[in-house]
Structures are given as C-alpha cells and as structure tokens.
Amino acid sequence: xxxxxxxxxxxxxxxxxxxxxxxxxxxxxxxxxxxxxxxxxxxxxxxxxxxxxxxxxxxxxxxxxxxxxxxxxxxxxxxxxxxxxxxxxxxxxxxxxxxxxxxxxxxxxxxxxxxxxxxxxxxxxxxxxxxxxxxxxxxxxxxxxxxxxxxxxxxxxxxxxxxxxxxxxxxxxxxxxxxxxxxxxxxxxxxxxxxxxxxxxxxxxxxxxxxxxxxxxxxxxxxxxxxxxxxxxxxxxxxxxxxxxxxxxxxxxxxxxxxxxxxxxxxxxxxxxxxxxxxxxxxxxxxxxxxxxxxxxxxxxxxxxxxxxxxxxxxxxxxxxxxxxxxxxxxxxxxxxxxxxxxxxxxxxxxxxxxxxxxxxxxxxxxxxxxxxxxxxxxxxxxxxxxxxxxxxxxxxxxxxxxxxxxxxxxxxxxxxxxxxxxxxxxxxxxxxxxxxxxxxxxxxxxxxx
Ligand code: PHE
Numbered sequence: 001x002x003x004x005x006x007x008x009x010x011x012x013x014x015x016x017x018x019x020x021x022x023x024x025x026x027x028x029x030x031x032x033x034x035x036x037x038x039x040x041x042x043x044x045x046x047x048x049x050x051x052x053x054x055x056x057x058x059x060x061x062x063x064x065x066x067x068x069x070x071x072x073x074x075x076x077x078x079x080x081x082x083x084x085x086x087x088x089x090x091x092x093x094x095x096x097x098x099x100x101x102x103x104x105x106x107x108x109x110x111x112x113x114x115x116x117x118x119x120x121x122x123x124x125x126x127x128x129x130x131x132x133x134x135x136x137x138x139x140x141x142x143x144x145x146x147x148x149x150x151x152x153x154x155x156x157x158x159x160x161x162x163x164x165x166x167x168x169x170x171x172x173x174x175x176x177x178x179x180x181x182x183x184x185x186x187x188x189x190x191x192x193x194x195x196x197x198x199x200x201x202x203x204x205x206x207x208x209x210x211x212x213x214x215x216x217x218x219x220x221x222x223x224x225x226x227x228x229x230x231x232x233x234x235x236x237x238x239x240x241x242x243x244x245x246x247x248x249x250x251x252x253x254x255x256x257x258x259x260x261x262x263x264x265x266x267x268x269x270x271x272x273x274x275x276x277x278x279x280x281x282x283x284x285x286x287x288x289x290x291x292x293x294x295x296x297x298x299x300x301x302x303x304x305x306x307x308x309x310x311x312x313x314x315x316x317x318x319x320x321x322x323x324x325x326x327x328x329x330x331x332x333x334x335x336x337x338x339x340x341x342x343x344x345x346x347x348x349x350x351x352x353x354x355x356x357x358x359x360x361x362x363x364x365x366x367x368x369x370x371x372x373x374x375x376x377x378x379x380x381x382x383x384x385x386x387x388x389x390x391x392x393x394x395x396x397x398x399x400x401x402x403x404x405x406x407x408x409x410x411x412x413x414x415x416x417x418x419x420x421x422x423x424x425x426x427x428x429x430x431x432x433x434x435x436x437x438x439x440x441x442x443x444x445x446x447x448x449x450x
C-alpha cells in the first residue's frame with residue numbers, strides 16, 4: 001500500500017531498492033564498462049572507478065534521494081519544495097531534458113538488443129556458425145527501417161510498465177528482473193572464466209598496470225560512474241519521492257551502489273576472459289558487445305546458449321533502466337500538465353519515437369548530419385553524459401550542501417530521528433556533498449573544456 005499523503009509509491013523498501021538497482025544496472029554496465037576497462041588499462045581503471053564511486057558518487061546518490069523523499073513529487077516540485085525557492089524548479093526540468101536525451105539513444109540500443117536476442121534465439125551465433133559479425137551489425141544499424149521498428153518495440157514494452165504504475169509496473173517487474181539478471185551474469189561469468197586461456201583476461205582485470213592510466217581515464221571513470229549510477233538525471237529524486245518514510249536512505253544508497261558496481265565487475269569478468277581466450281583486441285570500443293562477442297560465441301563451446309543468455313541479460317538491463325528514464329519524464333509531464341499517467345506516457349512515447357528515429361537514422365542515412373563533428377546519436381550520448389549529468393549532479397550537491405543544509409539533511413537520513421545513522425559518517429557524507437563533490441565536478445568540467 002502507498003503511504004498516506006503520497007499519491008504513488010513503492011510498497012516496500014525492497015521494491016524501491018530493486019527499482020533503483022534496475023535503473024543503475026543498464027547498458028552502462030554491460031556495454032560501456034567492459035570496453036572502457038579494455039581501453040583504459042584494465043584493473044587500474046577499475047580501482048579508480050571504485051574509489052570515485054565510493055567517495056563521490058554514492059554520497060550524490062544519497063543527496064538525490066534526500067531531495068526526492070523530502071520534497072516529494074516530480075523532480076521540479078521536489079527541488080522547489082526542499083529549497084522553498086521557485087527558481088530551483090529549473091534543476092528538475094533539466095533532469096527531465098537529460099533523461100529525454102539519454103532515452104533517445106537508449107531506445108536505439110535497446111532495439112538492437114531485441115534484434116540480437118532474437119538472432120540468438122534462432123541460434124545465429126551457435127558454435128561453428130559462419131557469420132561476419134562486423135558486416136551483420138553495420139548492415140543492421142545503418143538500415144533505415146529495421147532498427148527503428150525494433151526501437152519502437154522497445155518503447156512499447158517500456159510504456160506498458162510505466163502505464164501499469166509505480167507498484168504494479170515498475171516495482172513488480174524490477175523485483176522479478178533484478179534477481180534474474182544477477183543469476184544470468186553469474187552463469188555467463190562461470191562459462192567465460194572456465195574457457196581455456198581465460199587466465200590472461202582475469203589477470204588483465206585484476207592486476208593493475210598504473211602506467212596505462214592517463215588523466216583522461218580518470219575523467220572517463222568519473223563520467224562512467226555517474227552514468228552507471230544514473231546520477232544527475234533526477235532518477236533518485238523521482239524514485240526518492242516514492243520511497244517509504246521508514247526507509248534508511250544511507251543504507252539504500254550503499255546497497256544500490258555496491259550492487260551496481262558488483263554487477264559491472266561481474267560483466268567485466270563475463271566478457272574479458274572470453275575476449276582474451278579468443279585472442280581478440282580488448283580495446284575494440286563500442287562494437288565489443290555487438291561485434292566481438294557474437295564472433296566469440298560462434299567459436300565457443302555452448303556459444304549458442306551463452307549468446308541467448310547474454311542478450312537476454314542485456315535486454316533486461318536495458319528495459320529496467322529505460323523504465324526509470326521514462327518515469328522521470330512521465331512524472332514530470334504529469335506534474336506540469338496535470339494529465340493522467342497514461343496520457344503523459346503516450347505523449348512521451350510519441351515524441352521519443354521521433355527523436356529515437358533520428359538517432360537511429362544518424363547511424364545510416366543521416367550520418368552526414370553532424371554537430372561539432374559528431375553524428376546526432378554520439379552527440380546526444382556525449383552531451384548527456386559529459387555535460388548534462390555532471391551539471392545535474394552539481395545542482396544536486398549544491399542544493400543539499402548550500403541550500404537545504406546539514407540539519408535538514410540529518411533529519412531526512414535519520415527519518416526524523418527514528419533511524420540511527422553514525423554521526424561521524426553522516427558528517428563525512430555531508431562534507432563530501434558540500435565541498436568535495438562540487439570541487440571535483442567543477443574541476444573535471446574545467447579540465448574537459450581546456
Ligand atoms: N544507469 C543506466 C546504465 O547504466 C543509464 C541511466 C542513466 C539510467 C540515467 C537512468 C538515468 O545504463
């Protein structure tokens with residue numbers, strides 16, 4: 001049941017954590033993290049990523065959930081309510097735009113995932129299959145109709161969950177999908193690390209070589225940590241508003257961030273040993289999942305089954321993240337226009353179909369249309385993760401650290417004094433939110449610009 005005074009909400013704390021973990025674990029973990037690890041020297045990158053996630057990202061996640069639960073409502077409302085200032089509503093609107101941009105390219109990759117899941121189910125990637133995975137992928141993604149049809153299918157699946165609502169849609173599906181995802185990734189990991197020759201890949205993941213770490217890798221680790229934890233896009237503000245009053249926000253932030261990081265490392269363990277076992281170059285980049293892996297599946301014992309399991313995992317991860325992106329936009333629209341959940345969701349889906357199609361076409365016929373040297377798809381990805389999400393994160397920490405203040409922060413994380421939170425830990429967290437995180441974010445932004 002939803003608590004009194006709350007229009008919609010999760011029925012339990014577990015439901016809330018499952019949904020937030022669902023948002024965090026996504027294409028970022030399975031698609032981006034492994035290739036970033038590959039390009040940035042393996043274990044050294046993972047160590048930097050872990051430190052950043054622990055010290056910077058987790059406190060920001062907590063700050064977002066404080067704004068959400070304390071403020072209530074859609075992000076713009078939540079910001080206005082916690083600060084008592086109208087202008088802060090703009091930060092919530094920015095979050096909605098950020099989610100919109102991410103969602104526009106996310107649905108395209110979501111569509112590719114469905115296509116690859118279907119290909120796996122008809123055993124296209126079984127051992128011994130003769131495929132040219134590079135040509136297959138390029139042919140598919142540059143086509144003008146098929147990828148759009150798949151991304152519309154992906155949008156339809158997402159919208160069904162959104163229309164079912166917070167408890168019956170988001171919470172129920174997350175509680176089902178998250179345990180499945182963990183089982184899948186562990187199964188694929190076991191297959192991968194038991195391949196002959198997998199040792200080199202494991203060493204690559206766990207033996208740090210700091211000489212290959214550059215300043216750029218540190219920036220990438222920060223960007224990836226933000227993207228992976230869905231920070232700076234008002235996800236935790238939206239879900240925070242649905243969080244039971246009795247929930248321990250600090251513990252939740254820790255659980256969400258540990259689960260997401262554990263999953264990312266598991267994804268690395270599932271992919272890298274296989275990559276090394278078959279002598280493929282780990283620095284391949286974005287094509288790793290759709291080009292390199294299918295090639296590997298066709299050479300690997302149990303490859304057919306593994307490919308189906310892998311693309312099913314990728315699909316579940318993509319849907320649960322897309323649901324959260326969709327929910328931020330839908331709840332914002334509901335609060336701005338006063339329209340019902342269903343109408344708002346349909347409007348969002350229609351506009352997304354248009355922007356998603358443009359992103360998809362920008363891989364093919366619209367490739368020539370570039371903004372600052374990048375096609376539209378890449379530009380949306382670049383702008384949202386490097387600019388909008390970091391600005392969103394900065395607004396969150398400034399809001400809590402400098403406007404809401406320590407007293408209200410402590411009041412919220414202790415649920416009005418009913419939950420015990422270690423005082424020193426609480427003070428450290430607030431210090432990070434108020435001083436460390438803004439300095440790191442602004443410092444990073446400056447170094448990217450110059
Ligand atoms: N965290 C998601 C991923 O790793 C992406 C995401 C970003 C989802 C922002 C919601 C909000 O793929």
